[in-house]
Amino acid sequence: MHIHIFTLFPQMFQGPFQHSIVDRAKNAGLVEIHIHDIREYAHDRHHVSDDAQFGGGSGMVMKPEPIFEGVESVLADLTQLEMARTRVILTSPQGRLLNQNLVKELSQQLHLVLICGHYGGVDERIKQHLITDEISIGDYVLSGGEPAAIVVTDAVVRLLPGAVGSVASVQGDSITSGLLQHPIYTRPARFRQWEIPEILLSGNHLEIERWRRQRSLERTFRCRPEMLGKVRLTSEELLYLKTLGYKGNP
Ligand code: SAH
DSSP states (O other), rough: OEEEEEOGGGGGTTTTTTHHHHHHHHTTEEEEEEEEEGGGGOOOOTOOEEEEEOOOOOOEEEEEHHHHHHHHHHHTOHHHHHHEEEEEEEEEEEEEEEHHHHHHHHHOEEEEEEEETTTOBBBHHHHHTTOOOEEESSSOSSSHHHHHHHHHHHHHTTTTTTTSSOOOHHHHTTTTTTTOOOOOSSSOEEEETEEOOGGGSOHHHHHHHHHHHHHHHHHHHOOGGGGGGGGGOHHHHHHHHHHHTTTOOO
């Protein structure tokens, strides 16, 4: 996969992709991340990439020309087949909310182009004529799209086959599995006065699995009850949830 990030602040990406799973995925050849400085596509002497808003109002607006030119130069190198698996994404608080389903969809592409807005945002013609998707990472406003591009990249890359050690560990993640994950512990078994649940030392894998599933159901019921309506539950699991007060989804 190729991820192209268009930004006014390329230095903001120096740390996040040089560590951990994203770095390993790069080294294993699973992903190439290209950081493009939008200013390099602004051809006036001062590389101006933003301007005042037509009609008045505060907040500079990012100009269309450099962003169109930069993104189109990336797209120009793609074959038609590659284009069919390419998404041009504007990070924006107005976009479709990022969730694990969308992350999965993005992880199946060959090329992702991520445009980072800044200041008041980008010229509307970028939305109308350049992008395929507008994505928000949550209902709050960032000062720029860079943290959003980092979030999207991280979540997508860890789904690329081979990026994370075991597929099972990805599938068992909170949200991905449809539920929140059960509690997890590591050594020491006793830390200060707090001991881990005895069942985890029992060696009885069936019972451990049952315990984990119940904790997972319980946690989901307490913190994110709306998720229970979307997951397939056995009758035993439903019975268990009812003992906690779950009344089923309307
Ligand atoms: N005035 C704009 C917000 C600009 S915030 C509006 O009301 O829509 C500046 C930039 O930060 C945006 O262009 C976008 O790229 C990024 N950004 C802000 N909040 C975001 C969010 N929740 N998700 C993704 N990107 C966001």
